[in-house]
Amino acid sequence: MALLRCNKCGHVAEVSADQIGTSTPCPACGNHVPVYDTVLFVRKVLQQYFALQDEVKQLRAGSAPTDVAAMPAPATAGIDFHNTEHLTSEAWHAEIVAWFQRRQIQVRTSPDAVNTTGFFDEFAVEIGDNYPLLGDVVGKIRWAQQKDVPSFSLKLGDLSQKDGQAINAFCKRLYEHTFLSKYFYQKQDKLGRATIQSAPAIRSFFAGDWLEWYALMKLLAFFQARQKAFSCTRNLSVTFPNEDLHELDVFFLVEGNTPVCVECKTGEFRQDIDKYLRLRKRLGIDRSQFILCCLGLGDEQAAGLSSMYELSFVSPTGLQGHLAKLF
Structure with missing residues (x-):
């Protein structure tokens, strides 16, 4: 379900769900207005209603309204952003689409690009937070992809024991989560050997x-x-x-x-x-x-x-x- 509300004349109307995130003329006055997902719209209206209701109660009781910092956290507070499809919905993107359309700019979203139920987000944060240590591994994978070289090796014996163990553990996790096709560690030579993953999504991940x-x-x-x-x-x-x-x-x-x-x-x-x-x-x-x-x-x-x-x-x-x- 979807609806529109005209800010010019106040007209409210139900429209087709396939119009969510678009702009359409108001049936009453012709003013162009955004179309919202009904559930999202009602949820936001109720949030404002209950906030005003609490304020009225406080004023009637003779107290000042609750400080903004003490108000309940927004709806995203309980979401585990490292494992959710919440960001892929049309309702989640509706405000962004409307913002661009007010500027006469058309947009097309990519829901899969914000689906965090996989492992791209976790490995990205690990790489970014530890790039001085892990950057060489990422660079070797990227080089192998660009040159169509199927495998590469890591001389972990050249590193400190702590760094060598950390990189070996990282490569093992890459393999366990299919970011590498193969990985094994030659303990005697302190050498890590890896085979790159050819899947397009993995190639794009290491490409940037x-x-x-x-x-x-x-x-x-x-x-x-x-x-x-x-x-x-x-x-x-x-x-x-x-x-x-x-x-x-x-x-x-x-x-x-x-x-x-x-x-x-x-x-x-x-x-x-x-x-x-x-x-x-x-x-x-x-x-x-x-x-x-x-x-x-x-x-x-x-x-x-x-x-x-x-x-x-x-x-x-x-x-x-x-x-x-x-x-």
């Missing part, structure tokens, strides 16, 4: 998708911890009125009206700076909220680039610190 997953999960954790209402998506296709097509790596809409766009680069990014500058301006997003998350970028270099261009540059580990300045 892992950083997008990392950014997604870090933003989810950040906004959930701060009890912010939000919706989000990944791999969002946007089409401008002149039919220019772009894909946004990670996009969040915070409290219904504050966009945060994160573009992720595991390789060279310098030749794309002008492209991102133009894209940011076309989207109408503040420079502080349009973020280039670049692998290998130091904090000092990121700060320097941010002052040179009307964009925000961060390293993966500096992503949440930047968000803390905004929210």
